[in-house]
Amino acid sequence: MKRKPSLKDIAEKVGVSTATVSYVLSKGKESKVSAEVSKKVKAAAKELNYQPNQIAKSLKSGKTFTIGLIVADISNPFFANIARIIEDEAAKLNYTVIFGSSDEKAEKSWDLIQFLSNRQVDGFIIAPTENSEDQIKYLKEQNIPFVLIDRFFPTINSNSVTVNNFEAAYGAVRRLIEKGSEKIGIIAYSNSLYHMRERVRGYDTVMKDHKLKVSNNWLHEIEFSDIKNGVHNAIDILLHEKPNVEAIFFATNTLAVYGLKYLDRLSVEVGKDLAVVSFDEGEAFDFYYCPLTIVKQPLGALAENAVEILIHKINDLDTKEKKVCLDTELIIRESCGRK
Amino acid sequence: MKRKPSLKDIAEKVGVSTATVSYVLSKGKESKVSAEVSKKVKAAAKELNYQPNQIAKSLKSGKTFTIGLIVADISNPFFANIARIIEDEAAKLNYTVIFGSSDEKAEKSWDLIQFLSNRQVDGFIIAPTENSEDQIKYLKEQNIPFVLIDRFFPTINSNSVTVNNFEAAYGAVRRLIEKGSEKIGIIAYSNSLYHMRERVRGYDTVMKDHKLKVSNNWLHEIEFSDIKNGVHNAIDILLHEKPNVEAIFFATNTLAVYGLKYLDRLSVEVGKDLAVVSFDEGEAFDFYYCPLTIVKQPLGALAENAVEILIHKINDLDTKEKKVCLDTELIIRESCGRK
DNA sequence: CTTCATTCTTTAATCGATTAAATAAGCAAT
DNA sequence: ATTGCTTATTTAATCGATTAAAGAATGAAG
Incomplete structure (x- = not known):
């Protein structure tokens, strides 16, 4: 060169x-x-x-104008969309973005934090994995600016930008109830992260509030390690073991994708045999023969807030921690009822 | 900090x-x-x-172990998937990835090249935009290692990893012909990039080879600036102006997504009223009531080759330029015929 | 003709790591 | 005791940019 x-x-x-x-x-x-x-x-x-030469400048100034972005998987549309908006926002402020995918594994997440930290990123935007509390605490101790997105740890005081998962789940399942379903299953991840717990709690609470008893067959928590089979088993149980359900709430995009494909194979007709709502958008959902009712997350606002808070923190380490909780929107389409 | x-x-x-x-x-x-x-x-x-401190190391060594990735849009699943694989491959070799989206604009692409170049990336992986020949020549002159992916310029000798767009388009459209369509439209981008021209040429050639006359109503080239309306207009013309078509070939994922949504609105039933094939995968296509016949690009191999060639070039500037052209696969499903 | 202020320019240290070259210390051979 | 040879360690330059501080040059005031 x-x-x-x-x-x-x-x-x-x-x-x-x-x-x-x-x-x-x-x-x-x-x-x-x-x-x-x-x-x-x-x-x-x-x-x-x-x-x-920015490297020389960085060495002198101690600032790299670089943001480290750690998500579960950059190829997941949810994170890819967020990444794009973060990129644009960062670019406006002359920052570049380095990214890494943790695959929901705390170990990978830790490697990435170390790796990017050695490259002297000015701060992080992180969708933290399960059991990564120590990593977050480490960042705090080291006074490295960071913002958590999508998930956060209620026990750790830190910047975060999330959505009202509890209300969102509550609203989505309430919609199923309003459209006549009483026996409702949920497929979520077996994940201790707060956002997932809140989605499950939303389901539980709305059922309770409507005096609907939840059978212990109905809550399914899938391992990341084998999502596909997990979802298939869950659906088999939900549909075929008594008491079988009239509706299913999928707690994420990915779960819904696997679920709907399997329902197709089983020739279950969504919107007729079974009502369905899901979290997250997905191109796929628009195309589904029975357009899906979904919880739409405000990706733009999520990313914009994260960048803004991070850059503030970078520019002034004394800025107080900020927790932003954004509202979701229930996009109502046909899948939430049964004809 | x-x-x-x-x-x-x-x-x-x-x-x-x-x-x-x-x-x-x-x-x-x-x-x-x-x-x-x-x-x-x-x-x-x-x-x-x-x-x-990697910054200090980099200043001394002149090496940053960083790859600059420039794609059209990181939130486009095609590029997001490639980005993920590039990330993994790069990480194996201790490289990080900085990314930027050009939005198919040469100017943005140039800004990104400058920006990342000042940050001393060791090399680039680029999906070049239209009219960015000068940028590629500049990189060559500066002896900055780079690999083009998805597209390339036949007039410039450079590393590149692409697919056989001509054969792929030829095969896809031939499939439509074999399933009985004779009047076939194509919706592509009005883009002078080689990959797009090759897809159009594949369509032209297979029509000619089968002695099918192509009406000048049938080739539609959409501007990036207004994809949605472009596609709608194209479909209106294809379906409603004589001679109207029996089948449509979409030259990319994005075009097909807009197209299929509009066909739905028009209550055109794919697989019955109209046959369709498209380039690229898409979660959406699996869910479509009439599963889509598509040209599947080998994303993994595309990304792996790009990283491998780039790192080779970084490690040995005298390595000769390498052009890799990968085979695609026609995934045959129901949408290519009409019942 | 000093003296001091002002304006312009250079010197040299710094950021953190690397590395060629110099130095120091220890020991053996003559 | 001198010389040479190892081995261990330090000195100092380097990467490229920044910046406080020193220095030089000019001009004005007394």
Whole structure:
């Protein structure tokens, strides 16, 4: 790779010291330099197509203008969309984004934090995995700015941007009830993370509030390690073991995708034999023969808030921790009833 | 942010020079240092939880172990999936990935190249936009390693990893013909990029080879600036102006998504009133009431090849340019015929 | 003709790690 | 005792940019 021109090259060309060149090229300091020299330096910089070496700048300043983004999986549309908005917001402020996928594994998440931290990212935006409390505490201790998104730990005081999972789940399941379902199953992850617990609690609570007894056959918590089979088993039980359900609430996008595919294979007709609601958008859901009622998360606001809070924190470490909880929207379509 | 311990901190703690510490901690050089000192240094490093500052390393070595990834849009599943695989492959080799979305705009692409280049990325993986030939030439001139993916410029000798777009389009449309369609429309982008031209040429050629005359109503090239309306108009013309078509070939994922939604609105039944094939996978397509016949691109191989070629080039600038063209697979489902 | 202020420019340290080269210390051979 | 040879350690330069502080040059005031 051809060596890029440095301050030194300009300095030599013009016949001044690198300090002078630096003063000319760094805004606000130009007054220190005579108009004549300034002009020559600028001309030389242009001629050589000088671009400052950000690595050198970073070493001196201790700032890299880089954000580390750690999500469960960048290829998951939910996170890919968030990543895109974070990218745009960050770019506006001259920040770049380095990303990594944790696959919901605390160990991978920790490796990523170390890895990116050694690369001196100025801060992190993290969708934390289960059992990563220690990592979050570590970041706090080290005074490394970060914002949690999508999930957070209620026991740790930190910046976070999430949605009202409890209300969202409550509202989604209430919709099923209003449309006539009484026996309702839920398929969620067996995950201790707060957002997932809240979704389950939303389900539980709305059932209780409507005096609907929940059979212990109806709550299914799937392991990340084998989502597909988990969902298939859950659906088999929900539909075929007594008391069998009239409706299913899927707690995430991915669960719903596997679920709907399997329902198709079983020739269960959604909207007729079975009512369904799900969390998250998905191109797939629009195309489904029976358009899906879903909980829509405000991805744009989620990402924008995260970047804003992070950059604030980076610029002023004394900023107090901020917890943002955003409202979701229940997009009502046909799948929540049964004809 | 608490200052992280540096070599100097260890050196002071142990009472030796930073050079000695560096020799202990950098593998292969340990033999230079006495066992006694070495032990002390290692203990101190551990105690302080020393993590080398990659920025400083990079400045010295001129290597950042960072790849710049520039795609059209990281939230597009096609690119999001590629990004994920690139991330994994890069991580294996201790590289991180910085990404940026060009939105198919040459100007944005140029800004990103400059931006990431100033951050001293070791190389780029780029899905180039239209009219970005100069940018690619610039990278060549500067001897900056890069690999083009998805698209490339036949006039510029460079690394690239693409698929056989011509054969893929040919095969997809031939399938429509074999299933009885003779009047076939195509919806593509009005884009001079080679991959798009090849897809159109595949369509043209297979029609010619089967002695099917293509009406000038049938080739629709949509602007990026207004995809949705472009697709709607195209479909209106294809279906309602004589001679109207029996089948449509969508040249990308995104075009098909808009197209199918609109067909739904028009109550056109795919697989009965109209045959359809599309490029690219999409969760949505599996769910479509009439599962879609698609051209499946080998995303894994695409990304793996790109990383491998790039890293080779980074490690040895004299490596000859490599052009990889991968085979696609036609996934045959129901949408390509009409009952 | 000093003296002091002002303006412009350079020197040199710094960020954190690496590494060639210099130095120091220990020991053996003559 | 001198020389040479190892081995262990330090010194100092380097990567590229920034910036406080020192220095030089000019001019004005006394």
